[in-house]
Amino acid sequence: MRKGVYRQRAGQFALTAIATALSWTLLATPAAAQKRTVSSNGQGAASAMIPSNPDDAFRALREAARKNDVARAYAISATLVDYPVPSYVEYFRIKPQLFDASGLARIDAPDDEVRAFLQRYQGEAIADRMRNDWLLVLGKRRDWANFDAQYPQFVLKDDTQVECYALLSRALKGQNVAVEARALLTEPKNYGEGCVDLIGYLYQSRQITRADVAFQARTALEQNYTTLAGRIAATVPDGAVDGDTLATVVKMARNDPAQAAAYLTASSGSLSRDEQGAGWGVVGQFAAKKLLPDAAGYFRRQVELGGNQWLSTETQEWRVRAALRQGDWKLVRLAIESMRPELRTKDPAWTYWLGRSLAEAGRNDEARQQYQAIASGFHFYGQLASEELGQRITLPPRTQVSDAEAMAMRTRPGFQRAKAFYDMDLRFEGNREWNWELRGMSDRELLAAAEYARRISLLDRTVNTADRTQSQHDFSLRFLMPFRDIMQRATDEAGLDMAWAYGIIRQESRFIMNARSSAGAHGLMQVMPATAKYVARKIGMTDFTPSMMSDPNVNILLGTSYMSMVLTDLDSSQTLASAAYNAGPGRPKSWRTSLSRPVEGAIFAETIPFTETRTYVKNVLSNATYYAALMHGHPQSLKARLGTVVPSQVTTTSLP
Template identity: 40%
Template sequence: MLPHKKILSIPRYFNRAHSLAIRLSLAFALAIGLVVQPQLAIAEKTETTQKLKSAPKSTATKASTAPQKPKAQKTKAKTASPAKPQPKPQTLEIKKTDRPSIRPVIPAALLGLSLVSGVTVAASQSNTITVAQTGQHDGDDRLIQLREAFLRNDQVEFQRIFSQSDQAPLKEHPLYPYVQHWTLRLKLSQRPIAEANADALQREVLRFLARHDGESLGEQLRKTYIEWLADRESWAQLQLEYPKLIFQDEAPLQCLFHFARLKLASGEQETLMLIASQSKQLLFAPRPLGAACGRLFSELKQQGQIDQSALQHRLRLALETNQAAAIRWAASHLGLPSSEVERALDQPEKALRSSNPAIGQIAWTRFARQDSIEAYRRWRQNEQKSWPVSVRSFITAQIASMSMLRMQAQAIEVTRDALRESQAMGASAIEQGVLGSDESLAIMARSSLRAQDWDSLQQIIAWMSPRGQADPTWQYWRARAYRQAGDEQAAQTLFKELAGQFHFYGQLSLEELGLSIELPPRAAAPTKDELRAVAALAGVQRAFKLYQLGLRAEAHREWWVSTKTMSDRELLAAAELACRRLVLDRCVNTADRTKLEHDFHLRFIMPFREDLEASANRVGLDSAWAYGLIRQESRFLLDAKSSVGAQGLMQIMPTTGRWIAKKLGHGDFKTEDLHDMKTNIRFGTFYLRSVFDDLDGSQAMASAAYNAGPNRPRAWRASLPGPIEGAIFAEIIPFTETRDYVKKVLSNAVYYAAIQKQGSQSLKKRLGEITPKAAGNSLLP
């Protein structure tokens, strides 16, 4: 398995090919209102009956979570005839345990799912929840078709579908505001537009924004509206609209806002300087500029607000991140000959001896990406002594970074060279960022860790920005460096600061302080009023309906906007509701965001427990580790699918699935089998045990192998200069995703083991020690 960003997709409804158990579980969940209902009412009753009806059957094809032209979906639900009365809300009784708990009863035989570990549910209890039954709506199919036309930016088809739709059920649909939203965004995308029509459209947009201010619908429309205003050069209105955005972290929109301010500044020098200062934060961010930001920075340069030093800084950032377009932009504004720039980009080896330091900087950095060993050999022989120290230091640092990313032995030597060169500049070297951004410095810091050169590590962390130094990663390793240097007081200060945080470095810091890793006190369960208040939010109701339809991109936005400013109590209520509707990823992610009141039984849910523990026990695998891996792989989504094709709960690649099926004697294997809960867990635990054995019983190595494939960790281990602790191995993994993955999987495992009451927990013990060993070739896929 190659490292991959988890872009998960969930079908609108489970496929017929899925196991009977899964289809029955969904049917049962739909019938009792766990998934589909947007409202929750809570009643005080002591005795009720449950009259559960089968959910309508449906078929569907898989749709991506990203808005990528999903195929049209036809879903017909079996509904009662008009003459029949509407079904009454279903009432579920939930037993009080050691804490007030209101969770629905789900027969284990059907669902195989104990949502929250340690919670007992029974059929006759005192806390009662009345769940409003909404099911499918007549307008579901039309709404999905309208969405598809919107995503294709096909206004003609959108209007055709809308005009041919039965208007009554569509306008009564709980997601009808989305139809209005899509209509307006399609209108805003049309060019050109007559002035009279533009005025009418603008009034219509503003009315919609007023109705949905503070909601996801309003947020998405406002972004499109801001772009429309920029195209029309309506700078005053744009300046009014941008501050109303809930999220103001998108660089293109930030640049449009600053450009509008620039146009309205009327040449006032003080205002120009303020705009330039704020804009430079974007200029110095290691990411692509984009057209909007390019126009802003070109205008600022023309007005004398961006000097050569700032352009040099931008060029270095573009070189670090290998952004050819940004390199060309900075080079052109620095006045570099375009032909020489192109030669340095496309044929760097031929431009290494350029007399122009800026051209040489481009050539050497690009060449280091091609062959860092040869680049270092030539750089030491042909180093341009006449070039500025800032240029020489940057080139050396880039060769060091490329060497470390390839886990080459020379990495620490080049890192030390870069530190020595930059010291000649003193404090100005840090101000100018001659060793690169925090990202490059982090790579060099990992080179020092790999060599266990604690002095170099301290120097590099000191070069980072205040934000970089405050990252828990570098707080922890700085504390370790202080301890190695004998400064125990400084080390203890940082360890204590981290020890109260619930993550990999917080757990390691507890152990450094000689403290045990324990679960925090469990917050009181959400009250009926707290649950009712969250369930009544329009955004939450829309989110659950969107999840029901499989429109996860829109659902995620609704959920995030609705929960963004929630208190801990509200977050716990939202997480509880998500868990009970089987939107398990939102249950986990929402519970994960509390600051002071925590429920780790929601953060670390344990569904499918009977099946998972049986499969883990069958192969002698730690079930806490398996749970930790699933939490990171899929957040317990049965039909999760990654961008590279990994499938199901434990994200198994189809080729790996075929290999496992052969080993286990699972005949007639099909890729869709990986979406069967029992099969996926059985296959995943078998494969995890296989890589564990293949890598000498190291959970750190095996976790890395599960994500990046079994041969890469072997190569990383073989490159080590000597034995290292598992925490260092996890830190120096060259793939960002795999590095983050290993830390989170093993940190999760510690908390799962604590929930399972497996005794005293040690993350360091799980990480173990990694000793160099010849790589060889794994026989595993």
């Protein structure tokens, strides 16, 4: 950024006075930072290679904070005393003092500095982030007086580990929190130190049993968090639980469900009926993920034996999916009805499929009740439920906001900070500030914010903000159609459905032109470099270079050309082709070969083994249905778009 623009931005935020006041704070190195600076090869090493451009220095500070490099963060922050977002400069300076290089909370964090920060920036998004960090420190330190004082002020409450510490604090005061803990502890990837500590204390205080601990360890094993599984198992001091029979079943089933089934059968004499049922559930889960025809049979054995309380979330979900693939509607109904209530109601998928299973049993009135419960939702299963009720997909009435309402949003401090971060391509911080500002907005205010985002070309914020409304809607903002002339030309030339193409872009990039995935996919249509080269060669673009993917004309041309290729290669099925665009064309071909009969597209989509691809296909085709309604102005059918997927023999493909 040019120096003049940097100074102008400082004036725009009206934060110069605060920044000047903070300069004295930044010059006083806290004792903990001084100690760590000395141990990090001295201040000179930490100061080396600090960029002279303030924005570049800020990015370097952000990276130092990410690595929890105390000395470097302090050294860089000292050069940014008049930076226009002083709250983030100070946060990035303090945060490395709260966590070590491996990301674990330190117990010697600078409490006084944190308190001063929270007071100075009270009510801002970054203060809530700092409070989140400090709560992790306080929980690890067992400083329950300060934890209990700070926890009610934590707004987002989106950190599972903090929630575990909150339950631990209550449990230490004599409260029974076992029911709440079981409801919370469902995603091992989010546990951290706090949740392991909670599990250990609840076992020691006899609020949960050895079986509960074993279940948590097995759930971690199912998701391949082996180190975490061992730490959970070690919370039982009077006998490890990680070497039990069911843990062995998990390890076997991941690679060979049939071998695990044989081992479980041979070991059944040492297991209770519930444990046997849980074991068959694990075998069924991994067999279902491999799309093996035996999966439904394993799950039937589980249903006969019981043990539902010891089935992980994934096992419960794949029990339904295996039954759907086999067309066993009775097992579909039993599997959904025996789900834990919080899981069953969390995802509208299970409401829809329960309705379908009831309809298959001739219980049509009960089925209609299920459909009606979700039909108003603007999502994949809401659309399908509407069609089951005899209604095609239409758009809600449009609520338009005035120019004055939209432009009033530019004065909001959170949006100002967000825009500054977006201008620096710091989307994580930009999204944090934007989403924080949206809290508590009415539908009309949300639409005004979405329209403001559209006017300043933050198209992903336009879509995400308009998506939040509950009773007033503007689907022209939810389902933007930028670059329409380019899209029309490209899809006409490829003989492609433009609604489907827009559905792909909305899911891939949210219309962020410079979007890049961790795998290297680029631009609006997130085309992989190798795919771009292949498609360019196929369509005769002899002058193609990777840098051209930043041009929307080229990006859309290559993306739609590739869509056309995979659609042709996959029997003109948008369901299969959408899966191919995300996971590669070889995978949906392989998934088809495991079918024993033709299945409706919705069943095929729900039983895709990859979570990312499964979600992707549903969202793309739901998007495309709404885009078609916008473009053509008449009701649409998602079920028709999904079509039917039929079994096929394994075939090779030359497509990347």
